[in-house]
Each structure stands twice: as structure tokens, then as C-alpha cells.
Amino acid sequence: MTLIVQCPACAEQEDESKVFPLGCSATLLSYAPYYDEQGVAHYHDPNATTSSYRCSKGHVWNVKSYKECPACGWRKADDLVIAPKW
Ligand SMILES: [Zn+2]
Ligand SMILES: [Zn+2]
DSSP states (O other), rough: OOOOOHHHHHHHHHOOOOOOEEEEEEEOOOOEEETTTOOOEEOOOOEEEEEEETTTTTTTTEEEEEOOOOOOOTOOOOEEEEOOOO
């Protein structure tokens, strides 16, 4: 699967732009996997990786993404955070 990253502000205006990553950071909450009735480990990781992007038109935004549980596919929905312009 190809990861598509597009500027949400430009997409809204049906405009096009190039997107440049600004870096990412991760939270470090402690958590432990739990084991279900079949003894299968579930990794419901509350830690988010926040990636920052800037588009060629100057919009800046962050995307928080979460890891998927390998046992059941559970995953917190990604949060899209539009940051104010720098
Ligand atoms: Zn943009
Ligand atoms: Zn799970």
C-alpha cells in the first residue's frame, strides 16, 4: 500500500502542493500488552507518533498516528492536527 500524504488545507481548496516532512516525535507512555481468553497478546499501544509536515504553499500541520494491534487490528484513529501558520 502506498502512503499518500497531501496537504489537508490545499486539498480543501482543491489546490496542489508538494509536502515536506519536518520531523516526528513520539510519546513515551508506559503500557503493557494484555492477554485475551485465548492467551493472545494484544498490543493496544496508547503512544502516538506525531509527524509534522509543511507544504510548498506554507501550510503546516501535524498527524498523530498509532500502531496497530497485531492480534486484532485495533488502532486508535489518526488525529490530524492543523497547526497555525508559522
Ligand atoms: Zn498546503
Ligand atoms: Zn488487540
